[in-house]
Amino acid sequence: MLNRRILRVKAFQSLYAYEQCKASNFNLAKDQIREAFLPDLNSMEVQDKAQLKKDAETTIKLFENNLNNKSLISAQEVSAKIKSEAIKAINTFHKANEKDYDFLLKNMITAAERIPQLYLNAVQLLLEFGNHVKRESEKKRKIATDRITDNAGELNLSKNVILQQLSTNSDFETAVIRHDATLEDLELEIKEWFRDYIKPSEAYQAYIKISQPSREEDYNILESILKKIIFKNEAMLNFFLEKDMSWIENKSVVRSLATKLIKNVYEQEESSSDLLPEIAMNWEDDKEFFQNIFNLTIENEEVNRELIAKKTQNWDIERIAFTDKIIISMALTEMKFFPSIPVKVTINEYIDVSKTYSTPKSKQFVNGLLDVLSKEMLESGEIKKSGRGLLDNK
Numbered sequence: 163m164l165n166r167r168i169l170r171v172k173a174f175q176s177l178y179a180y181e182q183c184k185a186s187n188f189n190l191a192k193d194q195i196r197e198a199f200l201p202d203l204n205s206m207e208v209q210d211k212a213q214l215k216k217d218a219e220t221t222i223k224l225f226e227n228n229l230n231n232k233s234l235i236s237a238q239e240v241s242a243k244i245k246s247e248a249i250k251a252i253n254t255f256h257k258a259n260e261k262d263y264d265f266l267l268k269n270m271i272t273a274a275e276r277i278p279q280l281y282l283n284a285v286q287l288l289l290e291f292g293n294h295v296k297r298e299s300e301k302k303r304k305i306a307t308d309r310i311t312d313n314a315g316e317l318n319l320s321k322n323v324i325l326q327q328l329s330t331n332s333d334f335e336t337a338v339i340r341h342d343a344t345l346e347d348l349e350l351e352i353k354e355w356f357r358d359y360i361k362p363s364e365a366y367q368a369y370i371k372i373s374q375p376s377r378e379e380d381y382n383i384l385e386s387i388l389k390k391i392i393f394k395n396e397a398m399l400n401f402f403l404e405k406d407m408s409w410i411e412n413k414s415v416v417r418s419l420a421t422k423l424i425k426n427v428y429e430q431e432e433s434s435s436d437l438l439p440e441i442a443m444n445w446e447d448d449k450e451f452f453q454n455i456f457n458l459t460i461e462n463e464e465v466n467r468e469l470i471a472k473k474t475q476n477w478d479i480e481r482i483a484f485t486d487k488i489i490i491s492m493a494l495t496e497m498k499f500f501p502s503i504p505v506k507v508t509i510n511e512y513i514d515v516s517k518t519y520s521t522p523k524s525k526q527f528v529n530g531l532l533d534v535l536s537k538e539m540l541e542s543g544e545i546k547k548s549g550r551g552l553l554d555n556k
Contacts, residue, residue: 167511168415169274169452170492174515175411176270177459177488183262190258191251195221198247217244224248229255267456273408274452280406281419282334282343284392288384288424289325290345290352291360296320315370322380324427331427351401359395360387381428385421393417451500459488459495466491473531485520486528493532497539501548505536 199218201209220240225248228234234245299317319325328334338344345352360366365386372379392398393413402416403409459466470490474482493512497505509532516524539545 166448166451167514168277169448170455170511171415171515171518172270172274172411173452173456173459174488174492174519175408176266176456177492178485178519180262180266180460181484181488183266184259187255187258187262191225191255192222194254195225195247195251198243198250217241220244221247221251225251225255228252263460267453269408270456271449271452273406273412274449276406276408277412277415277419278337279341279343280402280409280412280416281423282338282341283345283402283405284388284416284420285328285423286338286343286345287352287355287392287398288387289329290348291356291387292319292322292325294352294356315372315375318370318372318375318380319366319383322375322384323377324380324384324424327431328423328427348401351397355395355398359391359397363387363391365390377428377431381424384424388417388420388424392420454499455492455496458499459492462495462498463491466494469494469535470531473534483521483524483527486516486524489516489520489524489528490531493528494535494539497536497545500551501546502551504547504551504553505540505545509533509536 196218199214199221201211201214221244224234224236224240224244227236228248229252234248236245295317299320363386365383369375369379369383375383399409399413402413406412467487470482470487489512492515493508496503496508496512500508509529512532513525513529516528520528536545
């Protein structure tokens, strides 16, 4: 359904959100400890505020040092209350993380599955604008008492050869139905958007002055409407935002797919079954990859962190860009647990992710570190490739 690059980006976004949630849950758990050691205002007994504060800090250290331990390990004897509050905080932290993990995993899948609907919606808007032009022309003719002679170019959009070819493509029609991407309830909005934004645009006005547009001119107006109006106009963007909680993250992907579909039609004058970008029949396989890269990166966080730390001894691991650590950890996970994906493919994919989502210097840092780590892990046998994966390692 979606290519692996898009899925890697969506998984990265979810892992980034998960790390932020963990940091927030960590601080909330510490706040819970501090609250437990606040003076009891209802107590008549004299309370040692300094000792309570000291006990709170002792408990926080115990909490921080035992986050992943099955039993508390302490370098000193501590009171029953300190132990109890540390255990409560650890449980609170892990339960909050589990809740966030479940939500993000579910939302990640839902957001990915919605992308085809959104980009098909964008293309459907083009078709509906063309249909609107045709309907308006027919209405004028019905109410006119005298014969109307249309401006030669006013019906250009309704006769646009790219839209006509697309509207008769069975694969496109099937995809629209399968992804529930019809716009049947938007006739009023289509009318208003066309009147307020499409018709007044300079590109559209130039287009309707052409008596017989070429195929290239038909393509150019559609690309212009997509890029300069549909994906920039606030009213239309709100339409997508209402449909998708992850619209801000998905927008660039949706725009790219919609533009690619129109370009595919333009380049293939004959009817073809290869028009639809990124839609395939192997969503279950892609979904498994998607979930596994998310889950396995989380499971191997500490191992990957140690690998990164060993190769960045001159760097404080905490000073490495937060996004870079996630990107490198995802890449290491993919190298180790996805034997059919060549190492170079993995490195190149995550370099591309770093270009968009990390710092200006991340490309070189990610590339250099992954190159060194991958060679060492191949030699040690930690990375074992098979099938297609071997193509990169001869």
